[in-house]
Each structure stands twice: as C-alpha cells, then as structure tokens.
Amino acid sequence: MPRLSVVSRLAAAALLCMSASARADDVRPGPSPDLEKQIRAIGNKVDPVTSDKIYKALHDGQPTGGVKRTNDQAYGPHERNRIDAYVPEKADASSMPVVIFVHGGGFMRGDKKDRDNIGYFFARNGVIGLVMNYRLAPANPWPAGAEDVAAAVNWARANVAALGGDPERIYLFGESAGAAHVATATLMKRFAANGRLPIAGAVFTSGVYDPELERIAARQFSMPTPEPRNTAYFGPDASTLPGKAVLRQIDAPEVPVLITYAELDPIQMQVQAGAMFNALCNRSGKCPEVAVIPSHGHISQILAINTGDLSLAGPVLDFVRKAK
Secondary structure (H helix, E strand, O other), X not given: OOOHHHHHHHHXXXXXXXXXXXXXXXXXXXXXXXXXXXXXXXXXXXXXXXXXXXXXXHHHOOOOOOEEEEEXXXXXXXXXXXXXXXXXXXXXXXXXXXXXXXXXXXXXXXXXXXXXXXXXXXXXXXXXXXXXXXXXXXOOOOOHHHHHHHHHHHHHHHHHHXXXXXXXXXXXXXXXHHHHHHHHHHHOHHHOOOOOOOOOEEEEEOOXXXXXXXXXXXXXXXXXXXXXXXXXXXXXXXXXXXXXXXXXXXXXXOOOEEEEEEOXXXXXXXXXXXXXXXXXXXXXXXXXXXXXXXXXXXXXHHXXXXXXXXXXXXXXXXXXXXOX
8 A cells, every 4th residue: 555645645746747738828718707706605515515506597597498308228137227317409419429427426415417517518519418317325335336337338338320410429527526436447457347337438526536545645635534435435454445446457458538627626525536547548559639628616517517517518519529
C-alpha cells in the first residue's frame, strides 16, 4: 500500500497538469451570476437538496421538444435493471452515437427519473441518450454497479441499431458513484467477456476510484471514518479495499477517456481525479482528456445540463462527437 504522502504528491502533480490543460480560452456558457452565487454559497459540500431547489425552475422549463422518450426498458433481471431511452425524432444521421448515463447517489441512492435532463440534452443534440438505473448498496455491494454497467452496454449493443444508433459508437458517462461504476467496468477486464468492454469511450465525472485512498486520507480531508457510502458498497473490511480500487486494478485494453471534476468539488473528489489522470498517463504515456468544470459544485455541474449551461455538457458532447 502506498504511503499517503506519496499518493498525495502524485495526485497533486496530476492536478497541476490537468489544470494547465483546461485552457482559459475554452470559454463556454456557464451559470448566470445569480445561480453562481447560490452554487458558491454551497461551497465544497455535496448538497443535493439545496442544489435541486436552485435548479427546479430551470428543470421544470427545460427544452424537451423533438425527442421521443421510452421509459423502463429492461436490460437485466433485477427491478432496477431499467433504461430510459431518449431518441431524436428527426435524426441528422442514420447511425447516431449513443451515450449511456449512470447516475450518482453515494452508491445507496439515486434514480434515472431525476436525470431526465441528461437524456433530453443528448437527444436534442443528435445523440441517443440512455439513462440507466442500477442495483444499490448495501443490498448489492461491490461489484454490482460495474456488473450492471457492463450489462447495460451489452443491451445497448443489441438494441440501439433499431433506434437509429451506432453499436460501435457507444459511450459511457458516469457521475460520482456512477463514475466509479463506469471506471470499474471500463478499466478492469473482468467485466467484459473478451476483456474489453465494447464501447467507444468513457467519461468519469467526480468519481471515487480508490476507496483505500479516501480511508487513509480521512483525517486530512476531515471526512467521517468509516465513510458510510464507501462502507455500504465496498464493505467494512479495510483489507479488501485495494482489491476493489479500480486505480490499482487497471488491466483492460485502453479506450478513450475524459476525466472531469468541478471547481467546487469536495477535495477528495479532486484528488481522486488527479490520481486517475496520473494512473492512466503512467500506464502507456497516453494521457486521457481532462476538463475542470468552472463555477460548479459536485451536484450543480450535472443539474446544469440542458439548461443552456455548457460547462460540463460541452466538453462531454465534444468528446462524443470526435469519433465519427
């Protein structure tokens, strides 16, 4: 197990590289001054209740026209193995890219119905949006989330052509706990039949990629010990955490990756992003793409999608559109 000081230095160095790559001239529409003031008042806390309140009016009035929505398509046997599909009514191409979105919620909460803004945004921009649920902890501990992500990809491969999608251009996009599941399914070969998940790329947004790093850094980050969300999913036995940390188990073939985190993310999320950047760079010398999302926190960056704010939506859409 690496000493905390070593891991922290590596993550800090990676964060410097990431910040340098997020150039100031890449300016996109962000939150209004009033919204930004409310977001900054939340600070570095993860506060879904307050965040939902400040975005409620924007979500109630979000644009949804030109999109065909089909709810609750089953991709597996569990009651939460369901996907909502958002498809452009007038497609610009006969074979569109596909984004599977995986919600957050601390491994124990979350629902696709609260992320319909994601599906509508992609469909309005010529991309099929699939917004999925997955099994939750503590009833379904590690690696249930990653298993469900892999199952959803297999379902999409078999079904998106009928929707006008390209099975060879499926992208994963996960936030928070969902990013942990996406990273695990993408980077650990055990989750694909041939060792490689059949996707064109993956987006990791503000995820947990090494629960052991969080555990040993609890004092510096002023976090509770044990961390309830991590314990519920990864289990209470600290000796098993390294084997469940995707950062320590990267062995799947490479795919394009975009790593993002918010300017106002909790510090542990920022360090996790830096550590992931560092690990992927050191793996082959080919670094992933990165984006630091300005003027946003852990929750607001996701809620801002489909409100005219392209802080996070812009880099993700650009990433998906590159491989045509």
